[in-house]
Amino acid sequence: MIDMILSRRSCRSYTEKKVSEDNLQTIVKCGVYAPSGMNSQGIQFCVITNEEILNALETKMGRSFFYHAPALIVAYCAPDYKYAQQDGSCAMTQMYLAAHALGLGCCWINQMKDMVDDPKFADLYQQLGLYHQCIVGALAVGYAKDEPKERIIHDNRVRFIK
Ligand SMILES: Cc1cc2nc3c(=O)[nH]c(=O)nc-3n(C[C@H](O)[C@H](O)[C@H](O)COP(=O)(O)O)c2cc1C
Numbered sequence: 523m524i525d526m527i528l529s530r531r532s533c534r535s536y537t538e539k540k541v542s543e544d545n546l547q548t549i550v551k552c553g554v555y556a557p558s559g560m561n562s563q564g565i566q567f568c569v570i571t572n573e574e575i576l577n578a579l580e581t582k583m584g585r586s587f588f589y590h591a592p593a594l595i596v597a598y599c600a601p602d603y604k605y606a607q608q609d610g611s612c613a614m615t616q617m618y619l620a621a622h623a624l625g626l627g628c629c630w631i632n633q634m635k636d637m638v639d640d641p642k643f644a645d646l647y648q649q650l651g652l653y654h655q656c657i658v659g660a661l662a663v664g665y666a667k668d669e670p671k672e673r674i675i676h677d678n679r680v681r682f683i684k
Contacts, residue, residue: 533627610658627666
């Protein structure tokens with residue numbers, strides 16, 4: 523587990539190989555099992571593998587904002603959910619690690635959140651059941667094409683008070 527946490531990276535280029543339904547189920551299950559404030563379990567998940575929809579999202583955006591990954595898992599909740607960011611981030615982290623443990627690459631994609639109020643995307647969001655929802659983040663998932671760049675961890679971020 524510790525090795526998984528320390529070796530996890532974000533992936534920004536993917537092969538065309540599809541991710542199996544089993545693997546996607548496992549990843550999303552790890553999101554579902556994440557801790558939640560007062561055990562409210564308010565985060566929901568939308569797993570998108572439909573090529574037409576994935577292409578439409580990138581085409582409307584005008585760039586490959588999720589790097590042509592073959593799957594996108596959107597973590598979202600009701601707009602008034604109290605622990606949206608906290609619970610959503612826990613779920614996203616667990617899915618990040620699950621994907622890594624399964625030998626898959628993944629990356630947090632913020633733009634799905636930013637586009638939620640853009641009228642240009644209203645029809646697609648309606649189709650996805652995400653219209654007027656609070657989107658915490660989306661996880662692009664696929665098979666990594668390239669090795670990640672060297673990681674630089676900033677120093678002096680930890681203090682022990684003994
Ligand atoms: C809240 C949040 C939003 C992020 N949004 C994006 C994004 O929209 N696109 C992207 O390529 N990476 C995104 N990332 C990934 C970060 O850029 C990445 O975690 C950071 O550069 C450290 O690299 P690592 O994940 O390989 O350790 C996001 C990460 C977090 C936690």
